[in-house]
Amino acid sequence: MTSHTVLGFDYGVKSIGVAIGQSLTGTARPLCALKARDGIPNWEEIASLLKEWQPDVLVVGLPLDLNGEPLETITPRARKFANRLHGRFGYPVELHDERLSTREARAALFERGGYKALQKGAVDAQSAVVIIESWFERQYAD
Numbered sequence: 001m002t003s004h005t006v007l008g009f010d011y012g013v014k015s016i017g018v019a020i021g022q023s024l025t026g027t028a029r030p031l032c033a034l035k036a037r038d039g040i041p042n043w044e045e046i047a048s049l050l051k052e053w054q055p056d057v058l059v060v061g062l063p064l065d066l067n068g069e070p071l072e073t074i075t076p077r078a079r080k081f082a083n084r085l086h087g088r089f090g091y092p093v094e095l096h097d098e099r100l101s102t103r104e105a106r107a108a109l110f111e112r113g114g115y116k117a118l119q120k121g122a123v124d125a126q127s128a129v130v131i132i133e134s135w136f137e138r139q140y141a142d
Helices: 043-053 074-089 101-117 120-139
Strands: 005-010 015-022 027-037 057-062 093-097
Touching: 005 043, 005 120, 015 120, 027 043, 027 120, 043 074, 057 074, 057 120, 074 093, 093 120
Parallel strands: 005 057, 057 093
Antiparallel strands: 005 015, 015 027
């Protein structure tokens, strides 16, 4: 199996969590949370991350409700962000169902560091970890 490096994004209007993952191990680790202004990141920060990590694929969490239906305001914005990533940088971009990723991320962080670990940026970056790792599970489930 070829090893792939994956850069994952937990899209948000004010903050975008970023994580890096490796398909060989099926694991990811948090990198950072990028500030966004009304959902728009500083594209130069993303370009810098892409240059540093040279991923094979980008995975963007797709916000859905518990029934798997799109959310009225945030789902189209996450799709637009994914399209812009592909359009600007030419990387393959995949959308991945991110239901409950924030809850899972908060639980993992709390387990490690209690309430102090639950800062917004840390939660967003950890959510990106959850997105990548669940994407790996789906990719390699066969």
